[in-house]
Amino acid sequence: MSDKKTFSISELAKEFDVTTRSIRFYEDEGLLHPTRNGQTRIFSSKDRVRLKLTLRGKRMGFSLAETRELFSLWDETATGSEKQLLMALEVVERRRAQLEQQKHDIAMMEIELDNHEARCREALAELRQAS
Amino acid sequence: MSDKKTFSISELAKEFDVTTRSIRFYEDEGLLHPTRNGQTRIFSSKDRVRLKLTLRGKRMGFSLAETRELFSLWDETATGSEKQLLMALEVVERRRAQLEQQKHDIAMMEIELDNHEARCREALAELRQAS
DNA sequence: TCCGCACTTTACGTTAACGTCAACTTCAAT
DNA sequence: ATTGAAGTTGACGTTAACGTAAAGTGCGGA
Incomplete structure (x- = not known):
């Protein structure tokens, strides 16, 4: 399919x-x-x-320009010069760093969601007890 | 500080x-x-x-409006009605789903970066052998 | 043959997230 | 007293990523 x-x-x-x-x-x-x-x-x-x-x-959260940059690197891999290939590897490293940052951001966000959910449930419990 | x-x-x-x-x-x-x-x-x-x-x-990749939504939920947690609190919990669940999607996207991207890096290194090796 | 649907190009409109002046005020320092 | 740095409020400009409307092409079916 x-x-x-x-x-x-x-x-x-x-x-x-x-x-x-x-x-x-x-x-x-x-x-x-x-x-x-x-x-x-x-x-x-x-x-x-x-x-x-x-x-x-x-x-x-990537822009179309950033994605296009990745694509062109990808395409040049087959035909590129040594200098181009080394630059491509640098870009790959930068992307990896971005991904690490994003993973960290996600982990932080998850902690906050946990806290928030707990406080919501506490508030709910108190509401129901007061009724 | x-x-x-x-x-x-x-x-x-x-x-x-x-x-x-x-x-x-x-x-x-x-x-x-x-x-x-x-x-x-x-x-x-x-x-x-x-x-x-x-x-x-x-x-x-969140918009300012999305972030503002999170903030207002956060603020309402202390004072909100039962219905509001339940809605807040739903939003939290949706956020979690988004994070799961993002984690998946990141994992996929990492695989592609691995592949791409490998191909770059192969191309480099061939170039240097041909010299 | 005509209808309708999917596809096309052209072009102007829109929203988000700021940037960039311009024209101030306030305050600390020379 | 003046100057310069940091702050302020408009107001208009800009870029990215599309939306939307207008006007046309091509094609299979009733």
């Missing part, structure tokens, strides 16, 4: 619950590169993966 | 590396509630905590 070779714009829109407008916008921004049959877009499974990665990036 | 009672706008700006403009904007948006000495803002340590939470939220 998902190893199909090509996809229409509305198929992808439904699968990932985004508007066709967004998908066209992502193409304009250079994140997707569909081919054309006449004027209608034909998306490859590579495009489908990239759309998935783009949306994942959004959930993680 | 950080258990001081009050802070000026520029102290907070420096500590968290944001502009004073942003801090004033957060006040306008109802995220911070400094008192005034004449017209000069005085931030409490509670404001300082909220600023920290606001910035953490940003790193996690």
Whole structure:
């Protein structure tokens, strides 16, 4: 089902619950590169993966520009010069640092949610006792 | 040092590396509630905590409106009715689900970074062998 | 043949989250 | 007394990430 070779714009829109407008916008921004049959877009499974990665990036708070940067690094890996490859490794390291920061942020947030939930339950218990 | 009672706008700006403009904007948006000495803002340590939470939220991809929602829930916990408290618990659950999603996204991203780094190193090795 | 649906481009509108002046006031220091 | 640093309030500008409306193309079915 998902190893199909090509996809229409509305198929992808439904699968990932985004508007066709967004998908066209992502193409304009250079994140997707569909081919054309006449004027209608034909998306490859590579495009489908990239759309998935783009949306994942959004959930993680990445801008489209940041995601595009990742994509271009990815693409240059095969053809790049030594200097480019070393720069790519640096970018990878920076991403890892970001992820560590995010994991820390999530852990902190979880602690706060725990505290908050406990206080909610206490307040509820007191309310019910007072009735 | 950080258990001081009050802070000026520029102290907070420096500590968290944001502009004073942003801090004033957060006040306008109802995220911070400094008192005034004449017209000069005085931030409490509670404001300082909220600023920290606001910035953490940003790193996690939350909008200011979402963060404000969390704050108001937090505030209502002490005084809220039973219905409000139950709704607050639901919001907490939704947040937890979001965090689970983000943890999954991060794990996926880490796998991709691993793969990408490996391919970079392979490409580098081949380049150096060919020289 | 005409209808309707999916798709297209073009272009202007919108919201969030600030940035950037401009034109002050206040206060401490020279 | 003046100057400079830090603070203030408007008000308009900007960027990202789309929304939305207008006007047209292409195509399979009744």
